[in-house]
Amino acid sequence: MNVDRPGRDEVAWDDERLASPHDQADKSLRVRRMFDAIAPSYELVNSVFSLGRDRTWRKRAVQLAQVQPGETVLDIACGTGDFLRAFDRWADKPAMLAGVDFSPEMLRRAANRSSPRTVWCQADGLRLPFSAASFDVVSCGFGVRNLQDLDAGLVEMYRVLRPGGRAAILEFTRPANRLVQTTYEFYATRIMPLAATLLSRDRTGAYRYLPKSVVSFVGPEEMCGRLRAAGFATASATPVARGVVTIYVAGKEQE
Numbered sequence: 407m408n409v410d411r412p413g414r415d416e417v418a419w420d421d422e423r424l425a426s427p428h429d430q431a432d433k434s435l436r437v438r439r440m441f442d443a444i445a446p447s448y449e450l451v452n453s454v455f456s457l458g459r460d461r462t463w464r465k466r467a468v469q470l471a472q473v474q475p476g477e478t479v480l481d482i483a484c485g486t487g488d489f490l491r492a493f494d495r496w497a498d499k500p501a502m503l504a505g506v507d508f509s510p511e512m513l514r515r516a517a518n519r520s521s522p523r524t525v526w527c528q529a530d531g532l533r534l535p536f537s538a539a540s541f542d543v544v545s546c547g548f549g550v551r552n553l554q555d556l557d558a559g560l561v562e563m564y565r566v567l568r569p570g571g572r573a574a575i576l577e578f579t580r581p582a583n584r585l586v587q588t589t590y591e592f593y594a595t596r597i598m599p600l601a602a603t604l605l606s607r608d609r610t611g612a613y614r615y616l617p618k619s620v621v622s623f624v625g626p627e628e629m630c631g632r633l634r635a636a637g638f639a640t641a642s643a644t645p646v647a648r649g650v651v652t653i654y655v656a657g658k659e660q661e
Contacts (some may be wrong), residue, residue, distance in 0.1 A: 416443075419611030421643055424618050434530070434554035438508050440612040441485070445511035447606040451613075454605065455598050463576060463646055464492035464547060470644060471574035473497035477542035480504045480566060482531040482559075483549025487516030487524075489576065493545070494521050504541070506534060519542045532558050538570045547576040551623040562635035569661040573638065574653070577629075578620040581649035590650055592622060626652050 408410040418436040419427070430436065444451070452460050467489075473479060475498050481490040484505030494503055503524045507513050510528055517526050529535050531553055544563045553559040563573050581587040602613040621624070624632065626643035629652075633641035638656035645652050 413643035417430075417609065417611050418443075418619075419615040424611070424614055426622070427615055427619050428551070428556075428622060433552075434508070434532075434616075437552045440610045440615065441507075441509040442511040443610045444606050444608050444612045445486065445509065445515055447608075448512070451602050451606055452488075452561045454600055459647060460488075461492075463651050463653070464489050465496050466644075466646060467545070467547070467574050467576045468492050468496045468536075470653055470655050471497070471543050471545065471572055473500050473543055476501045478502045478504070478540070479543045479545060480506065480534075480536070480541040481573060482506050482534070482544060482546045482563065483552060484516060484526075485509070485547075485549070487526075489545060490516070490524060491519070492523075493543075494524065500543075506531065530643075534562050534564055534566055534652075536566045538565050539571075540566050542568055542571050542572070543574060545574045545576075547625060548578060550575055550577055551619050555608075556624070557632060557636065560633055560638075564637040564658060567639075567658045569607040569658055571658045573633070573656040573658075575629075575651055576651065577623075579626055579645070579649060579652040580621060583649065586648045586650070591617075594620065629654055 415660040418440045418463055477500050479500050480494050484490050484507045487505055490503050490505045503518055505526045506529045508530050513526050513528055532555060544567055550556060550559060581590055599617060630641040630643055633656040639659035640657040642655050643652050
């Protein structure tokens with residue numbers, strides 16, 4: 407399998423690997439191939455299948471991050487830059503915005519729509535090319551479940567945050583309400599994969615992987631526990647969209 411030259415006709419996620427997507431030893435390589443392939447239609451698909459609500463979720467996460475004037479923001483797994491643009495639009499005068507992603511195709515599209523105070527960097531979220539205590543806010547929108555090692559990724563977020571800094575994580579979750587959960591999972595695992603694949607013309611299995619990666623990912627209580635285990639002094643979970651999405655905010659202790 408050639409992971410450096412992705413193509414729409416190369417399957418990254420088949421039935422065998424989808425049975426346990428978070429346990430694949432080469433998960434990060436498959437995720438990178440997948441995102442390189444779907445980059446051209448990624449934002450369109452997100453908007454269509456969230457019924458346009460993804461913009462509202464990002465705005466709420468920016469508000470909860472409580473960015474102060476002059477602070478710096480790092481967005482990990484930034485994709486095409488939609489979360490970082492939300493910080494640029496709704497945060498209170500951040501001094502600098504930085505986006506990191508390991509998909510060159512995603513970054514190319516992000517850079518085409520950036521503001522003067524935004525910089526972009528191709529890097530793995532598990533090995534950030536920044537010194538310790540470099541940023542006031544670290545964010546990640548719908549990306550932590552794609553990390554090869556969730557705990558290592560959270561530790562890396564903690565490392566690059568300054569004392570008193572915050573991590574703001576936006577992620578899909580399984581709703582606690584059984585009726586909402588059943589309805590959502592039928593839509594996410596049956597309707598969305600087929601329709602999104604047709605719309606994006608993807609052949610990597612991306613839109614089979616993405617909903618599967620949600621239903622097999624950790625829930626809010628465990629996620630908050632892992633944030634604390636990574637070193638954060640506080641961790642909270644705010645459900646939105648009836649629990650389909652959760653916004654986590656974790657704080658690094660002041661020195």
